[in-house]
Amino acid sequence: MDKHAFYQQAVQCVEAEIDFVTETFQQLRCRPAVSLREDFCGTAQTTCEWVARDSNNLGYAVDFDPLVLQWGEQNNVSRLTPEQQQRIHLINEDVLTVQTAPMDMVLAMNFSYFIFMTRADMRCYFQSVYQSLAGDGVFFLDAFGGYEAAKELTEERVCDGFTYIWEQATFNPINSQMQCYIHFITDEGVRMDQAFSYHWRLWTLPEISELLTESGFAQVDVYWEGTDKKTGEGNDVYTASQQGTADAGWVCYIVAQK
Ligand SMILES: C[S@@+](CC[C@H](N)C(=O)[O-])C[C@H]1O[C@@H](n2cnc3c(N)ncnc32)[C@H](O)[C@@H]1O
Structure with a gap:
């Protein structure tokens, strides 16, 4: 019984996440991304998927909990080839103060940045991500909401x-x-x-978008999930959108371009 193994199986879908950021970066910048930093990385499963995708890819995974990083090292990084392991770096630091080389992409997924309770703290984090990005870097976040999000x-x-x-x-x-x-x-x-x-x-999308803009990002877009016409359910395809649907519960991506 291992809570991290259960979490990875129940919560994460790193293949879809890496598909989305890889394709979106290529569309926006007309070049492939090479470097990715996963903030709040937990077991670093997403960064492992990134370095396994392409022999050019470099991955940096940041978490301030040494125990979860150790679990990731022993259970995820160890499954990579020796060559892939050369291209991944686990960093035991706070996302607010970590210093890394300029990144093509920074990811903050599974709503981890919702830990920041004030606009000032959130802006501080967004500004530090902005500083960490290369000139054409892109910051990817996810968010959740809907009228059931505010329910017990x-x-x-x-x-x-x-x-x-x-x-x-x-x-x-x-x-x-x-x-x-x-x-x-x-x-x-x-x-x-x-x-x-x-x-x-529980942050709203306009609050997050406004704070990203205030932190210097040139363009901020919400990528909303499309609907499968047959089932009426989400189809796992996220596109830049101006109009969402007032669902009970939704998850979307936010893409902030430097
Ligand atoms: C919800 S888990 C996210 C795991 C993974 N990123 C995912 O997508 O499922 C949040 C992680 O963020 C880490 N964390 C929280 N605050 C942090 C901070 N200020 N700096 C670095 N890591 C932090 C915690 O230790 C925890 O492992």
Whole structure:
């Protein structure tokens, strides 16, 4: 029973994430990206996928928790070839102060930057990412929302060998802060309560876009998911959009160009 293995299986889809950033960077800049920095990297699974994709790719994965990086080293980086391992760097630092070479792409995924509670702190982070990017670099983030995002609720999803439980335990409309947890229960009935805990501010898309612009980004676009005509569900295709849909729950990408 390993909470990081369960998390990777239940939450992350690094192939789709790397497909999206690779294709979007190429479309916007008419060249392939080479360097990628994954902020709030956790187990660095996304950066491992990046370096495995192309022998030119360089990956930098930043997290201030040494234990999660150690898990990533032992379980993800170790599965790469020796040549791929030469092109990945795990960095045990705070995303606010980390210094790296100029990056083509910086990623902040799975809403990790929602930890910043004030506009001032968020602007500080966005400005430091701006400084970290190459002249034509691009910053990729994701965001979630919808009228169920501000509700106290619990959702369960059956995975291979365990059940994943997402709990929005509290939401305070006055400051928009929420406390969320991920719990797991194995098929044998063993519970792992509060395996992960997140204290977030639920930011809106206009707030995030405005802060990115205030931090210097020349263009900020929301990439909204298309709809499968047959099922009426999301089709995993995200395009730059001006109009979203008032869904109960949505996830989108934000693409900020330097
Ligand atoms: C929700 S996990 C994200 C894991 C992964 N990026 C993903 O997409 O699923 C958040 C991670 O951010 C790290 N973290 C939180 N604040 C940080 C900071 N200021 N600097 C660096 N890492 C931070 C935590 O240690 C944790 O591993």
